[in-house]
Amino acid sequence: MMKKVLAIILAAGLALGAAGCGSNKSTGAEGGKEDKTIVIGVSPVPHKAIVEAAVPILEKEGYKVKIEEFTDYVLPNTALADKDLDANFFQHVPFLNKTVSEKGLKLTYTVKVHLEPLGFYSQKIKNFDDIKSGAEIAIPNDPTNGARALRLLESKGLIKLKEGELVSKMDITENPKNIKITELDAPQLPRVLGDVEGAVINTNFALEAGMDPIKDALIMEEKDSPYANVVAVREENKDSEKIKALSKALNSPEVKEFIEENYKGSILPSF
Structure with missing residues (x-):
């Protein structure tokens, strides 16, 4: 008889313990307590x-x-x-x-x-209008920033593009200086400035490379971008x-x- 009573007491204790554990878990992000x-x-x-x-x-x-x-x-x-x-x-x-x-x-x-x-940076020229015929320009290779870079070049009259949001270099309709567009991973662009006429670079990567966008960029996007x-x-x-x-x-x-x-x-x- 005593063994049965002890077993019942033990089982009740385990049940209460399990209930207590369940109560603790409910105080997380999905329970009554806010995740901070x-x-x-x-x-x-x-x-x-x-x-x-x-x-x-x-x-x-x-x-x-x-x-x-x-x-x-x-x-x-x-x-x-x-x-x-x-x-x-x-x-x-x-x-x-x-x-x-x-x-x-x-x-x-x-x-x-x-x-x-976005800004256009160069180690070879001091003025955007001095870009030479046949020059190579590097831009980001992801579709949105690539399109954005091309639109920046277009805004300064270097090229003309088709209508549309996600344009690529294949959408260039006019290229009077026969510019070569090279697409690269955005973080690599500051490192290739010595090898190309210039590059269109995201501000975060320009800053990481020690450049000052206000002083060093030859052209930049307008603030209403x-x-x-x-x-x-x-x-x-x-x-x-x-x-x-x-x-x-x-x-x-x-x-x-x-x-x-x-x-x-x-x-x-x-x-």
């Missing part, structure tokens, strides 16, 4: 510094921010879709839209933060409290002041 950690993937320059400027704002609201750096344009969206990140901050809207369309990712964005104007960098998130977590807090912090007066004071017009706030 934000994991965000960024490009090293300038995105990391901009997020770091927003961290004190988020910490005051009780959030812990983990920043993960990426040096390519593929992995940040993959990591976001796989729930390894809560958000990423490295890309403009056309690039995000194309990635979502091609890969079927359920990603969207919340706010625009800044614009990195549609290629603002955004905070990308999964559709399912767009309206979560921590994403709302992150978006608000990155559109704060403090972050705007940080961008204006530190980048002096080479990077522009988009809010």
